[in-house]
Amino acid sequence: MIRAEPHLNSPLLDTLDTGVIVLDGMEQVVVWNLWIEAASGITAAAARGLRMEELFPGASLDRLRRAVADSLESGATSLITHVLHPLVLPLRTPAGQELWHNISVRAAGDEAAALCVIQVFDVTAATRRERVLRERQNARYHAVVDSAPDVIVTLDDTGLIQLANPAASQGFGYAPGELVGRPVDVLFADQSEWDEMWAGLLSGQGRQRPVQIVARRKDGSPSHLEVSASRWISDGRSYITAILRDVNERHAAEHALRLLNETLEERVTTALAERKRLADMVEATDALIRL
Amino acid sequence: MTSSSAVLDDLELDALTELVNIGVGRAAASLRAMVGEQVHLSVPSVRLVSRDEAIGILDGGENRKLVAVHQLFQGDLTGRALLIFPEAKSLELVRAVTGGNLPLEDIIELEQEALGETGNIILNGCLASMANMLRRSLRMSLPEILRGECNIFFSLAPPPEAGDVVLLLYITFDVRQRDISGYVALLMDMPSLRNLKQLLREFIERELGAEPVDEHDSSRAASE
Numbered sequence: 144m145i146r147a148e149p150h151l152n153s154p155l156l157d158t159l160d161t162g163v164i165v166l167d168g169m170e171q172v173v174v175w176n177l178w179i180e181a182a183s184g185i186t187a188a189a190a191r192g193l194r195m196e197e198l199f200p201g202a203s204l205d206r207l208r209r210a211v212a213d214s215l216e217s218g219a220t221s222l223i224t225h226v227l228h229p230l231v232l233p234l235r236t237p238a239g240q241e242l243w244h245n246i247s248v249r250a251a252g253d254e255a256a257a258l259c260v261i262q263v264f265d266v267t268a269a270t271r272r273e274r275v276l277r278e279r280q281n282a283r284y285h286a287v288v289d290s291a292p293d294v295i296v297t298l299d300d301t302g303l304i305q306l307a308n309p310a311a312s313q314g315f316g317y318a319p320g321e322l323v324g325r326p327v328d329v330l331f332a333d334q335s336e337w338d339e340m341w342a343g344l345l346s347g348q349g350r351q352r353p354v355q356i357v358a359r360r361k362d363g364s365p366s367h368l369e370v371s372a373s374r375w376i377s378d379g380r381s382y383i384t385a386i387l388r389d390v391n392e393r394h395a396a397e398h399a400l401r402l403l404n405e406t407l408e409e410r411v412t413t414a415l416a417e418r419k420r421l422a423d424m425v426e427a428t429d430a431l432i433r434l
Numbered sequence: 435m436t437s438s439s440a441v442l443d444d445l446e447l448d449a450l451t452e453l454v455n456i457g458v459g460r461a462a463a464s465l466r467a468m469v470g471e472q473v474h475l476s477v478p479s480v481r482l483v484s485r486d487e488a489i490g491i492l493d494g495g496e497n498r499k500l501v502a503v504h505q506l507f508q509g510d511l512t513g514r515a516l517l518i519f520p521e522a523k524s525l526e527l528v529r530a531v532t533g534g535n536l537p538l539e540d541i542i543e544l545e546q547e548a549l550g551e552t553g554n555i556i557l558n559g560c561l562a563s564m565a566n567m568l569r570r571s572l573r574m575s576l577p578e579i580l581r582g583e584c585n586i587f588f589s590l591a592p593p594p595e596a597g598d599v600v601l602l603l604y605i606t607f608d609v610r611q612r613d614i615s616g617y618v619a620l621l622m623d624m625p626s627l628r629n630l631k632q633l634l635r636e637f638i639e640r641e642l643g644a645e646p647v648d649e650h651d652s653s654r655a656a657s658e
Contacts, residue, residue: 209464218572219561219565220505221555222551224548226532226547226551227547257571277540297538378581380499380521
């Protein structure tokens with residue numbers, strides 16, 4: 144059934160820089176403004192009386208159809224963003240490029256004749272700008288962080304790991320991505336030096352002196368690391384990025400040196416004792432000869 | 435029990451819990467279609483508390499930072515709906531709904547819109563269940579993200595008249611092996627609360643009249 148809704152088709156709707164589609168209670172198009180006509184390539188005359196899935200047969204309209212049903216049943220207003228639902232409708236800009244859009248779905252009309260208003264917002268420019276910025280940032284980021292031989296982890300201010308580079312997963316024996324979302328305590332629990340550094344960072348004391356800690360690998364084995372960390376803030380929220388240098392070799396060398404020092408003392412003591420024994424023996428022999 | 439809890443009795447709160455669970459069950463189905471994996475949402479409890487109590491519960495005495503998705507609703511029930519959770523869980527929720535292994539920078543950038551849409555689905559689930567019970571519709575605003583300490587969320591201008599009572603729904607999400615819990619807070623004015631009470635009574639009478647009492651409680655945990 145196509146209702147005649149002359150009052151809905153205001154010429155003002157055709158002046159908007161936003162797509163406006165109005166559906167009746169049967170989810171059939173009653174209004175299709177000039178903007179959506181241009182972006183979809185479907186004229187208002189052709190669209191009127193059809194349902195969205197008939198107009199866009201190849202599109203994945205699950206979310207939009209649920210939102211339409213919710214608005215007609217209970218008046219719910221829904222927002223469908225390009226972030227979670229990219230390119231819901233196959234729309235084009237006047238120059239023929241993909242048109243990125245957000246969609247809002249809300250109820251209109253009254254109890255007797257429920258209507259659903261779908262508005263389509265062009266976010267192509269903003270999306271493209273965001274994507275360019277993100278790609279540039281990610282390229283820089285990957286070049287540095289992904290290839291770094293040192294472990295790099297970023298934590299939120301509750302101590303949850305939000306980022307771990309490949310050296311982190313490898314160094315601690317985790318699968319890629321496995322560390323993200325876990326508390327940093329899985330790596331270094333009961334490390335007073337770290338706890339002190341963490342408290343200092345969160346209270347904004349600036350750059351902290353690097354400290355040595357013993358971290359725990361997934362298999363439970365210890366790993367000696369030197370940690371340097373700093374705090375950064377995004378959208379009012381603090382993050383801590385820590386760089387952990389593997390000092391296991393240095394630690395092993397120090398340990399060997401310490402061992403050598405300890406045995407050196409022992410050897411010196413033994414040698415001295417031997418020398419004293421010989422001296423005593425010589426002294427005793429001398430005494431014997433004098434007699 | 436606070437003086438405010440006299441506004442809705444235990445039976446009415448139980449009925450509301452059941453209705454809201456049906457609503458979040460629908461929201462879970464929408465989220466599942468979106469995420470492509472099982473999503474469980476449930477509201478184990480609904481409490482009617484004073485504004486100060488609500489702040490105490492949400493704050494946990496730590497002045498912790500929270501994030502909220504806010505929508506206004508108007509009609510026979512008028513007020514604000516807020517989906518609130520600790521800011522620390524916000525990135526986790528975005529990670530859960532976007533899936534994949536997006537870098538932290540991407541997650542931070544997508545956070546605002548992804549949260550808005552996800553919160554919108556959940557709040558619509560709760561509000562739609564109440565609207566359906568009313569058998570009429572509520573007008574709702576688009577979702578908006580708020581951040582900060584929770585006393586800010588409860589002092590948005592203009593305050594609802596006598597808006598000292600908050601319906602607080604504890605809600606748990608289970609998405610991609612992540613358990614994330616938060617609260618839905620409904621701030622309504624007194625006439626709305628009285629309408630809600632009346633409508634819940636009618637609902638209970640209908641339910642008790644239509645079905646034997648022992649089957650009435652069977653659909654408490656709505657998850658899809």
